[in-house]
Amino acid sequence: xxxxxxxxxxxxxxxxxxxxxxxxxxxxxxxxxxxxxxxxxxxxxxxxxxxxxxxxxxxxxxxxxxxxxxxxxxxxxxxxxxxxxxxxxxxxxxxxxxxxxxxxxxxxxxxxxxxxxxxxxxxxxxxxxxxxxxxxxxxxxxxxxxxxxxxxxxxxxxxxxxxxxxxxxxxxxxxxxxxxxxxxxxxxxxxxxxxxxxxxxxxxxxxxxxxxxxxxxxxxxxxxxxxxxxxxxxxxxxxxxxxxxxxxxxxxxxxxxxxxxxxxxxxxxxxxxxxxxxxxxxxxxxxxxxxxxxxxxxxxxxx
Numbered sequence: 001x002x003x004x005x006x007x008x009x010x011x012x013x014x015x016x017x018x019x020x021x022x023x024x025x026x027x028x029x030x031x032x033x034x035x036x037x038x039x040x041x042x043x044x045x046x047x048x049x050x051x052x053x054x055x056x057x058x059x060x061x062x063x064x065x066x067x068x069x070x071x072x073x074x075x076x077x078x079x080x081x082x083x084x085x086x087x088x089x090x091x092x093x094x095x096x097x098x099x100x101x102x103x104x105x106x107x108x109x110x111x112x113x114x115x116x117x118x119x120x121x122x123x124x125x126x127x128x129x130x131x132x133x134x135x136x137x138x139x140x141x142x143x144x145x146x147x148x149x150x151x152x153x154x155x156x157x158x159x160x161x162x163x164x165x166x167x168x169x170x171x172x173x174x175x176x177x178x179x180x181x182x183x184x185x186x187x188x189x190x191x192x193x194x195x196x197x198x199x200x201x202x203x204x205x206x207x208x209x210x211x212x213x214x215x216x217x218x219x220x221x222x223x224x225x226x227x228x229x230x231x232x233x234x235x236x237x238x239x240x241x242x243x244x245x246x247x248x249x250x251x252x253x254x255x256x257x258x259x260x261x262x263x264x265x266x267x268x269x270x271x272x273x274x275x276x277x278x279x280x281x282x283x284x285x286x287x288x289x290x291x292x293x294x295x296x297x298x299x300x301x302x303x
């Protein structure tokens with residue numbers, strides 16, 4: 001037993017007037033679309049069955065279109081769903097396609113259009129929604145979306161696959177991509193918008209950044225070689241952090257600052273979580289060091 005949703009994609013432009021498209025352009029785009037839906041299903045509904053994409057019938061004319069079917073098999077574990085297994089799986093499929101923005105025009109595609117190739121300054125959750133923040137010219141802009149769309153944005157494989165789906169638009173004479181149902185285009189992406197979907201391999205994406213002021217940090221390892229990170233503990237697991245306070249570094253270089261075992265710093269600590277090609281990464285930076293103190297002693301920090 002399985003659930004399915006029929007939809008279609010179409011590339012349009014003068015180069016496709018004969019209703020023909022180079023298989024070397026089409027095949028990678030279709031494979032990327034399949035990979036994108038499969039990964040989006042895992043990210044949006046981790047416990048649901050795998051999503052696959054099938055081609056329905058023949059390639060059509062009228063530009064160059066392909067009819068597709070998103071399919072999700074239904075296992076025994078879904079039988080107990082109150083809405084019934086088929087309805088539940090169909091809702092998942094619709095949620096995935098809508099979350100990507102392939103149906104409805106919002107979702108990930110809408111978010112990527114808003115970002116316009118920029119990286120968000122911060123991402124936070126509030127009242128069951130995800131808020132993307134971006135500072136441009138000192139002005140804060142926000143974009144509020146659902147949790148599924150946020151999960152899909154944070155999936156590098158999903159965004160990389162989306163970029164490949166849009167890649168045929170880079171060819172002269174192909175100027176738009178459309179997706180929808182029943183012959184109606186629910187989303188149209190123009191050639192001029194492709195920069196919004198560019199994916200740079202190896203580039204980290206910031207998920208969140210948090211600044212904690214006047215944090216008490218005990219030095220576990222001080223490294224005086226330029227570029228090396230120090231090791232600290234704040235009472236939990238130890239971590240490495242870069243020191244970005246140039247005045248403090250200058251005092252170390254001049255010999256004003258001397259260190260002993262167990263010394264502590266009072267500093268502003270920024271932790272930045274990002275997603276890389278190899279997974280999650282957490283960076284720590286001491287932006288300003290307020291004070292350098294001797295080892296912890298009882299009563300030393302009482303008000």
